[in-house]
Amino acid sequence: xxxxxxxxxxxxxxxxxxxxxLVIFKKNPVSSAFSLVMVFxxxxxxxxxLQAHLVATLQILVYTGAIMVLFVFVLMLLNxxxxxxxWKGTSLIRIGTTVGVSAMLAVFFIVSFKKAxxxxxxxxxxxxxxxxxxxxTQVLAELMFSEYILPxxxxxxxxxxxxxxxxxxxxxxxxxxxx
Amino acid sequence: xxxxxxxITTGLKVLFVLIVLLQVTPIMVWxxxxxxxLIQNRLGPNRVGPLGLIQxxxxxxxxxxxxxxxxxxxxxxYYFLAPLISLIPAFMTFAxxxxxxxxxxxxxxxxxxxxEMNVGLLYIFAIASLxxxxxxxxxxxxxxxxxxxxxxxxxxxxxxxxxxxxxxxVGILMVFSSVELGEIARGQGEILFQLGPFAIxxxxxxxxxxxxxxxxxxxxxxxxxxxxxxxxxxxxxxAGYHLEYGSMKMALFFMAEYVxxxxxxxxxxTLFFGGWQMLPGMPxxxxxxxxxxxxxxxxxxxxxxxSFGMKVAFFMWLFVWVRWTLPRFRYDQLMDxxxxxxxxxxxxxxxxxxxxxxxxxx
Amino acid sequence: MQIQRKTDLIQKFYLREILTGLFIxxxxxxxxxxxxxxxxxxRRQYSNRFRxxxxxxxxxxxxxxxACMLCPTVCPANCIHIEAGERDDKxxxxxxxxxxxxxxxxxxxxxxxxxxxxxKLSNIGEMTQAQRVVYDKQMLMEQRxxxx
Numbered sequence: 224x225x226x227x228x229x230x231x232x233x234x235x236x237x238x239x240x241x242x243x244x245l246v247i248f249k250k251n252p253v254s255s256a257f258s259l260v261m262v263f264x265x266x267x268x269x270x271x272x273l274q275a276h277l278v279a280t281l282q283i284l285v286y287t288g289a290i291m292v293l294f295v296f297v298l299m300l301l302n303x304x305x306x307x308x309x310w311k312g313t314s315l316i317r318i319g320t321t322v323g324v325s326a327m328l329a330v331f332f333i334v335s336f337k338k339a340x341x342x343x344x345x346x347x348x349x350x351x352x353x354x355x356x357x358x359x360t361q362v363l364a365e366l367m368f369s370e371y372i373l374p375x376x377x378x379x380x381x382x383x384x385x386x387x388x389x390x391x392x393x394x395x396x397x398x399x400x401x402x
Numbered sequence: 403x404x405x406x407x408x409x410i411t412t413g414l415k416v417l418f419v420l421i422v423l424l425q426v427t428p429i430m431v432w433x434x435x436x437x438x439x440l441i442q443n444r445l446g447p448n449r450v451g452p453l454g455l456i457q458x459x460x461x462x463x464x465x466x467x468x469x470x471x472x473x474x475x476x477x478x479x480y481y482f483l484a485p486l487i488s489l490i491p492a493f494m495t496f497a498x499x500x501x502x503x504x505x506x507x508x509x510x511x512x513x514x515x516x517x518e519m520n521v522g523l524l525y526i527f528a529i530a531s532l533x534x535x536x537x538x539x540x541x542x543x544x545x546x547x548x549x550x551x552x553x554x555x556x557x558x559x560x561x562x563x564x565x566x567x568x569x570x571x572v573g574i575l576m577v578f579s580s581v582e583l584g585e586i587a588r589g590q591g592e593i594l595f596q597l598g599p600f601a602i603x604x605x606x607x608x609x610x611x612x613x614x615x616x617x618x619x620x621x622x623x624x625x626x627x628x629x630x631x632x633x634x635x636x637x638x639x640x641a642g643y644h645l646e647y648g649s650m651k652m653a654l655f656f657m658a659e660y661v662x663x664x665x666x667x668x669x670x671x672t673l674f675f676g677g678w679q680m681l682p683g684m685p686x687x688x689x690x691x692x693x694x695x696x697x698x699x700x701x702x703x704x705x706x707x708x709s710f711g712m713k714v715a716f717f718m719w720l721f722v723w724v725r726w727t728l729p730r731f732r733y734d735q736l737m738d739x740x741x742x743x744x745x746x747x748x749x750x751x752x753x754x755x756x757x758x759x760x761x762x763x764x
Numbered sequence: 765m766q767i768q769r770k771t772d773l774i775q776k777f778y779l780r781e782i783l784t785g786l787f788i789x790x791x792x793x794x795x796x797x798x799x800x801x802x803x804x805x806x807r808r809q810y811s812n813r814f815r816x817x818x819x820x821x822x823x824x825x826x827x828x829x830x831a832c833m834l835c836p837t838v839c840p841a842n843c844i845h846i847e848a849g850e851r852d853d854k855x856x857x858x859x860x861x862x863x864x865x866x867x868x869x870x871x872x873x874x875x876x877x878x879x880x881x882x883x884k885l886s887n888i889g890e891m892t893q894a895q896r897v898v899y900d901k902q903m904l905m906e907q908r909x910x911x912x
Binding site for chain 3: 442443444445724
């Protein structure tokens, strides 16, 4: 299994990078959104390769299955026109600076990561140990409902607050519109 | 783990699932047409082949040879991609559904399940939620207002019902404390209580009746079947998202719908009707056959396949049956049922199940 | 308009109503009398007054028609074309008698106008052809679907 893994990793990584670029460069916003879906897919593939099946599934379930659907939904309703990029206002110096700085940053990161002699820290939960304990889902569920019960519940309260806030804002706007 | 044996068995399982899924559409089209006809006091297609069974083949042939028309105002790339996007998730979902228990071959256990995944049910939900992209894409790429309306409706409907669908099975997951479908099916073999000579098995429908009804309704909504086929309401939005589609591309949407139905039926029977657990009476027949050793094992597996097939077939028939019985819901009624009735009910169901587990009733 | 219907709690829950409906459809599936007429083998019994394909009545192989031109005159669709001729015994007869069946509207006026009871409309309703056909005299003389 370990022999075929790099191939898949590079495949998914390549797909992720290619489609991320498409997200930016596609002129049509809906096409960009569909490209973003593919990026999430590639991420899910990488998570699955790391033996984190649950995270991979949740990635698809939450991001591609729910959030991006709403995104596409909104984009379709807004009916944004394809706006060609106006190159006239941007000077050549500005473009050159941007490209140069990004290239330098890339080189800096690559060099620093190579120099850092990075040893991956293996925590408490290696894939083998997780398998022993009954698989991803069980381990995560048990942790979530024992050790991390307070943060978990607090997060849900936070989300509930966000929902109530959204509804409140929407309702107030509606009332103002009517009067 | 990944040696020749693994590759061969897995390959065979995947092949089996794929072949079965490919057969679903032609057979179901026939069942749908004959069933609807008989319900409406007609006879239906009965000329091509015995009982009209070859009719679907003729239909497929027609679809293939039809002109592949592309409307000039469509976004070509997405227009062609959309049917595939809706078909692929439909085929992917069935991977984790077990269709029989395990058998020992050469001292190694072979599980009758294309992929034994730890995340099981979550995988089904994740992949099933992707099916909506095909519909969105179709509606948007067709560049037609009715198609867009259809896809918007469908999206709203699927997202709304995904919630109550997910929540309705939490009760089952709590009782069997697993999300792996094979484990849930195995857990349903336990005997709930003995009623004289009849042993009532711990099928999901007996311990989670409310969850079962919510899940079944949600499956109807998720597969866009009547009474929830708002996305293609002919009288309101012509034909919804596949308005601009013809020939084989239309047939692909059709296939996706039927394969989704099949997966839905399989999941319902796995979660609530014991999956591959043998139907009442079947164990007695198996015992009376008096086989021993491998023959006995293989007969057992065959019986389990049969039981599972019969359960799934019943639910497939239920889809058809309900379709030709009920009229379409109004859109606000659909949303009301989803949000105001089924969602609170499934939450209450979770709470009650939790209480019962806490008190040790379940 | 909102119509107020009296519904009790069970009806609002839909479930019982759905089950009743399912039972009714199942009853129809098994015991409902099927109304399909299996067309080429079974045919619907048409009324005797049905106006179908034309034919020219003939007695001993000789048509009744005397080419009086009443039917082409009365025909609203202008689809009957007759060329009159004279037989050896000085009797007038149609040399050519053609009906452009695609123009015909099957009003039956020709039948009413005919003084010799020669042109009649039969019971045959199927007249599909692979190509455009003008019904000539020979074809019309075949006594297909004769009412008498």
